[in-house]
Amino acid sequence: MHQDSPNDSWAIRFAQFVKTFGTLKLSVLFVILTLVFTLGGSYLIRVSLGTEVQPDDFIIAIILTMLSAPWILYFVSELVKQLETSRTNLKEVVSQLERLREEDVFLNRELQSNIRQLNHEIEQRKRAQEDREAVFQDLEKEIEDKSQSEEQARRLSTLLRSIIDASPDLIYYRNEEGRFAGCNRVAEMMTGKTEQELLGLTLHDVFEEELARQIVASDHEVLETNASMTEELWLRFADDRRRYFEMKRVPFFDSDGNRLGLLAFGRDMTERKQAENAAAKASTDKTRFIATISHELRTPLNGIVGLSRMLRDTDLTEEQFNWVSTIYASAITLGNIFNDIIDLDKLDRDKLELSLKTVSLRDFTEELSSIIRLLAADKSLELITTINPPLPQLVEVDGTRLRQILWNILFNAVKFTHKGHVSLTVSASRPTNDISIVTYVIEDTGVGIPEGELDKIFAMYYQVDHPDHQSATGTGIGLAICKQMVELMSGEIEVSSEVGKGTRFEIKLPLQISQRPMQVEKLQVTGLQILLVEDIELNVMVAKALLEKLGQHVDVAMTGQEAIDKARANQYDLILLDIQLPDMTGFDVASTLMEEDLVMQTPMVALTANVIKKREEYLQNGMDDVIAKPVKKSRVIEVFNSLFAEPEVSPVAKSTGVKKEESSKTLNNILDMDLLQMLVDTIGEDMVRASVKVFQDKMPEYMEILQLSLSADEKSEVCSQAHKIKGAAGSVGLARVQRIANQIQQGDHPAWWQNVHDWVEELQMAVQHDMKALQEWLNEQMVDD
Incomplete structure (x- = not known):
């Protein structure tokens, strides 16, 4: 509540007093004071005038007072009311002014705050404007740099594309779904399709079915291992040209390590392959x-x-x-x-x-x-x-x-x-x-x-x-x-x-230092009945003289047929067999003698001037040993002693030899021994093993396609697949597999449909059995080496 200040006017203080004291009380007091004042005044006036105070004076004074006092009282009351009203209004005005002042102070403060905020915002906007200008400048520079980068990227992309298209290598890439996503010009030439036409196609849409399956299988291996893979393939161009490619496939990833697909590079190795074949042929010829x-x-x-x-x-x-x-x-x-x-x-x-x-x-x-x-x-x-x-x-x-x-x-x-x-x-x-x-x-x-x-x-x-x-x-x-x-x-x-x-x-x-005794140089056996099969008279004369000087009995045959006839008519202890005869090879003679059971207890020793072959090759073809020409006395003694003088050379051992001959005969029936030995001699045992491994890996797929085609009665596809199996088997020396596949591929055979299921079953069994025999033969070669 507002308190009166010491500077307030007397009227305001009086009005405040009236309000506090009460109007009625004040009126009574005022009347009493007025009467006292009037009576006192009349008395003083009379006294001062020297006149005697009369009661009428007091009565008149009282009457006058009573007549004037109400009006004065009314005036005073009204005055007081007006003053009070004025004061109240003043207080309200003051209070309102106070509120206005407080509001003004608040508004002033708020205004100052707003001004400061506005100044701050203005400053911020100024800085933001500066930042925007800087950003705009950076953006302009970035846009300029980006434009330059994009231009550089376009130039590099154009250059890279030119390099890829100019590359003689086959290049293409495929996405995770196995669909083509791009290629170079060589790939376009090979497929006969433009890059736009290739986009979205699969391998099965572009390559031959067998080749597509082979590549898909290799791609699957690359995706499983996330490692590159290289293999060699024959690819057919759109113009029917076949070229030999070394294909390398690698997975490729984005910057975050997510795999995008496969990238394939193919180098045309046809000339190298032809050169290798020519070199192999030259080596074989040499x-x-x-x-x-x-x-x-x-x-x-x-x-x-x-x-x-x-x-x-x-x-x-x-x-x-x-x-x-x-x-x-x-x-x-x-x-x-x-x-x-x-x-x-x-x-x-x-x-x-x-x-x-x-x-x-x-x-x-x-x-x-x-x-x-x-x-x-x-x-x-x-x-x-x-x-x-x-x-x-x-x-x-x-x-x-x-x-x-x-x-x-x-x-x-x-x-x-x-x-x-x-x-x-x-x-x-x-x-x-x-x-x-x-x-x-x-x-x-x-x-x-x-x-x-x-x-x-x-x-x-x-x-x-x-x-x-x-x-x-x-x-x-x-x-x-x-x-x-x-x-x-x-x-x-x-x-x-x-x-x-x-x-x-x-x-x-x-x-x-040897821990074994040296082989005895002295001949320990004499009187042998020997059949010498040799077609050159000079060699016959030298060998016959040497053998007779060593105490042996010698019968001579100059041709293979003569040797067979003499073996049929006589019993010999030993047959010395030249390999190159005018009418047949020594191996042919040995094969005939074994088939007719003419050499059950008779060792056969090859006489050969061919020092290219290994001793094991002669043993595999039924020979018990080999003597190189020119015939040396020491070698003859060594062989004769090993065959006839040692205790372990008994009928049991000879029976083992027969088993070996029979095994050799069986191998010759299921394997192409000449081809295999030539391959080992020319391209090496490791390369032969690698070829056999490829055949072994691919054969289940070949057989599956063959059997599916047979189930679908697709004769042409059966014959085509059998032809592929025949070629593959022939390349690794599987002679029996090759013969059976050749039967299957003869679709014009009058009883083809009646026999083909049996042939396919026979082929399946032959592949399983003959592959084991081939592996065993290769392992024997490794041991022999």
């Missing part, structure tokens, strides 16, 4: 040529070596003995040169291998020295042979390869030495873990080798370019083969030389 040359050259060589060896054992003058010895040594030299050529072919095909046997180092060295001594004597040179003890008595070594190594180096030493001597020294280290380092040192006093040529003499076909070497010719392959043979035997070969003073070769070989 091998066949060398095999033929082997037979043709070793035939007369066999006669020269055999006859000269027999002549040396007759009564000759010293001069005649020297002549015959020269013939013998020359024939041996020719044989070793030819061995180099054969080994060169084997090295090219990675088929050179070691055959370890127990060898006496002393006997081996003395035997080799005796032949080299003949060559040295022809040039009036001295051969000095030194054997330094202690030397292991017996070691495990491939004597043929070691002889070839030493022979090549000793022969060169003799060839390039015109006077002085050639020396051969052999020594050995103390054994460690039954391994002794045997060292052969060959020195000569010949023309020597220039220092600049020393690091080249082991290169293939290399010959020293020096005047002192022009008088002696050679093939340039001997030392190269020696080095490779030494490395094959885990050894080392070193050479040092000085022009005009001579050359020194040092060969170190780690050889296993």
Whole structure:
């Protein structure tokens, strides 16, 4: 409530007093005061005038007071009311003004707050405007950069597309659903469809059904493993051209790691494939040529070596003995040169291998020295042979390869030495873990080798370019083969030389000390009835003389048919069978003899000049052993003793041999042994295994398609699928599978429908059985190797 301030007017204070005291009380008081004032005034006036106070004066005063007091009272009351009203109104005005002032203060504060807020908003809007301007500038720059990037991207995309289209490789990519999402020009040429036409198509819409299934299966594997995959396929172009492609398929992902599909690259390998086929054919032709040359050259060589060896054992003058010895040594030299050529072919095909046997180092060295001594004597040179003890008595070594190594180096030493001597020294280290380092040192006093040529003499076909070497010719392959043979035997070969003073070769070989006794060189069986099947008279004369000298009885057949007739008419203890006969092969003769049960207890040993094939190949074709031409007395004794002198060679063992022959015959029926062996020799066992693995993986799919087509009575598709199986089986040597598939593909056969279900069932069983036989044969090859 508003309190009166000290500055309020007296009227306001009086009105406040009247209101507080009460109007009635104040009126009575006012009347009383007025009467007192009037009476008192009349009295004072009379006194002052010196007149006597009269009662009338008081009565008059009272009457006047009573008459004037109500009006005065009314006026005063009205005045008070007006004042009070004015005061009240004033208070209301003041209160209203106060409220207005407070509102004004509030509004002022609110206005100031609004002004500050407005200023803040203005500032914010100003900053926002600046930010917008900056954003607009950044946006303009970004748009400009983006435009430049888009332009750059368009240029790069155009360049990339040009590169992809210009690429000779086949390129296409497919989405997760397996539908084409893009390709290059080569893919368009292959499919005969533009990229727009390919979009959304599947492999089944574009490729042949079989090829589409094969690719889909490979794609499935890529998607399962999220790893790339490479395979080789024959693809058919829209113009019916077939090309051989190496296809690589990889999954591709976006920046977040989500897989988008598959990307395929295909490189046209047709020319390479044709070159590989041509190289394989050339290698096969070369091998066949060398095999033929082997037979043709070793035939007369066999006669020269055999006859000269027999002549040396007759009564000759010293001069005649020297002549015959020269013939013998020359024939041996020719044989070793030819061995180099054969080994060169084997090295090219990675088929050179070691055959370890127990060898006496002393006997081996003395035997080799005796032949080299003949060559040295022809040039009036001295051969000095030194054997330094202690030397292991017996070691495990491939004597043929070691002889070839030493022979090549000793022969060169003799060839390039015109006077002085050639020396051969052999020594050995103390054994460690039954391994002794045997060292052969060959020195000569010949023309020597220039220092600049020393690091080249082991290169293939290399010959020293020096005047002192022009008088002696050679093939340039001997030392190269020696080095490779030494490395094959885990050894080392070193050479040092000085022009005009001579050359020194040092060969170190780690050889296993033999724990087995050396094979007996003395023939332990005589009086054998032997059928010698040989078509060349010179070979017959040499072999017959050697066998009779060893105490055997020899009957001769010059043709395969004659051999069969004699085997039918007579009982022989042994058949020595030449492989190349005028009317048939030795294998054909052996097959006939086994079919007629003419050799149940009779071993058959192949006589062959073909050193290309392995011994196991002859064993697989029914032979019990093989003797290479020229026939060596030591080899004949070794084979005869192994077949007839050892206790374990009994009827039981021979029965096992029969089983082996029967097994060989069975294999020849279900497998194409010649093809398989040729493949192993030409492309290698690993590649053959890889081809067999591909056939094995694809065969279930082929058979499923074949059986589904047969169930649907789709004869053409059955024949087509059988044709594919036939080709695939033929490529891996499955002869029986190939024959059955060939029957199925002959849709024009009059009883085709009556037999085809049986044929398909037979094919299914043959695939399962023959694949096992093929795998076993491959495993035997690995063991034999």
